[in-house]
Amino acid sequence: MRRIERSSPLLTLVVGIGGAVLGVLVQIALSNRGSPPLVPPFSLPASLALIAVVLLVFGIRLRRALRRGPGAVNPFQAVRLLAAARAGQLVGAALGGFGGGLAIAVLGRSVPAPPQTWLPMLLVLLAGAVLIGCAVYAERCCRVPPGDDAEDTGTDPEPGPADQAAFRRP
Numbered sequence: 001m002r003r004i005e006r007s008s009p010l011l012t013l014v015v016g017i018g019g020a021v022l023g024v025l026v027q028i029a030l031s032n033r034g035s036p037p038l039v040p041p042f043s044l045p046a047s048l049a050l051i052a053v054v055l056l057v058f059g060i061r062l063r064r065a066l067r068r069g070p071g072a073v074n075p076f077q078a079v080r081l082l083a084a085a086r087a088g089q090l091v092g093a094a095l096g097g098f099g100g101g102l103a104i105a106v107l108g109r110s111v112p113a114p115p116q117t118w119l120p121m122l123l124v125l126l127a128g129a130v131l132i133g134c135a136v137y138a139e140r141c142c143r144v145p146p147g148d149d150a151e152d153t154g155t156d157p158e159p160g161p162a163d164q165a166a167f168r169r170p
Helices: 009-033 043-068 075-107 115-141
Strands: none
Touching: 009 075, 043 075, 043 115, 075 115
C-alpha cells in the first residue's frame, strides 16, 4: 500500500496568506464605500477553538488506541480523522489569515480603532493558529507506527493498473 504523505506546510501557508490578502481587500473595499469595518462575531473564534479541541481529543484517543495494538483501531475512523485534520489545517489557515488581514487593515490606519473592533479579529487569528496546531497534531496521530508494515518490507511499489497487461503500451 502506498504511504500517504503529510500535508504540505507550504499549502497551509499559501492558504493563510490568501486569507490575509482577502481580509485586507474586504476592509479596504468597506472603507472606500464609507462603511464601518467588518468585525467578526465572537462565535467565530469560539467555533474554531471548539473544532480544535475536538480534533485534539480524537487525535489523543486514536494515539492511545494505537498503543494498545494494531487491531484496536478502526481504519475508517483513522481515515476520517485524517481527512478532518487536513481540512482543519486549511480552514484554520484561511480563517486565521482572514482575521489577521482584517486586523492589519484596521490597525494600520492613522486613527486607532477601539478594542471592540480589533479584538475579535485577533481572536480569530489566534483561534485559527490553534486550529492549525491541533490539526497538525491530529494528523501526526494518524501515522502508522514503523513496526506495523510487516508484509510491506520491500522497496518495490505494489503493481497498479499501469502494470497490468491491458494497460501496457506495445
